[in-house]
Amino acid sequence: MGATKTEHFSKRQNELAALAKALGHPARVAIIEHLLKVDSCICGSIVDKLPLAQPTVSQHLKELKNAGLITGTIEGNSICYCLDPKTWTRLRDLLDPHFTGATAKKAECC
Amino acid sequence: MGATKTEHFSKRQNELAALAKALGHPARVAIIEHLLKVDSCICGSIVDKLPLAQPTVSQHLKELKNAGLITGTIEGNSICYCLDPKTWTRLRDLLDPHFTGATAKKAECC
DNA sequence: TCATTATATCGTAATATTGCGATCTATAGA
DNA sequence: TCTATAGATCGCAATATTACGATATAATGA
DSSP states (O other): OOOOOOSSSOHHHHHHHHHHHHSSSHHHHHHHHHHHHHHBBBTTHHHSSSOOOOOOHHHEEEEEEHHTTTEEEEEETTEEEEEEEHHHHHHHHHHHHHHHHHHOTTTTTO | OOOGGGGSOOOOHHHHHHHHHTTTTTTHHHHHHHHHHHHHHBOHHHHHHHHSSSSHHHHHHHHHHHHTSEEEEEEETTEEEEHHHHHHHHHHHHHHHHHHHHHHHTHHHH
């Protein structure tokens, strides 16, 4: 009780759920959108852009990294975070059948 | 503390996060995929397809409904759940710039 | 070497999620 | 009306997430 029963679901379902979960917080969405905007790799100045304390941002970055959505590379004194295109492609592929199937439905299915 | 500071983020960021969060559990992904598969509206037989008790499934359905990803219509004695194409279109639109931007990045950005 | 800067980690409090047994509600059918 | 069935809701226990102050780590520059 309380713990998600991941073992009862398929690898694919768990994979999609894990990626979606990583995006399931506005701070993490904001981080992603910031990385998109600055285009070049931004380092820890992400902290300045968010209304959260440094340890909290660090924790969110860690979760995004664990999910594979971003990478972090040591750049001298600081860390360079950027989006990982591989994982985003994967997420798109995982969601594509859902988008296609769901939007093909008639609005008043029931 | 412990409560997400949603008010500090944009409406768009919160909207995307809420949809992603709703998909952030394998059971809910499984429900969505089942609804996609049966194509016609399936009712409460979803419970039989999942390795979870009826109250738990009901709760997951509620969350998907709150997020707007599915609709539930009373059908005599039972309830007919189906995907809501509007919300799926919206989610695709919200994610599209991310996919486009992220996959356009060179792999070795750092 | 020592101070500074950048970031991660620890520890902890508040809150949210997950899961389910028990129970409630509402419709269907006898 | 009575009973059965489908779902929702309640209440609780276990666990996970969110947030942050304090502190640790590691590279930079004086």
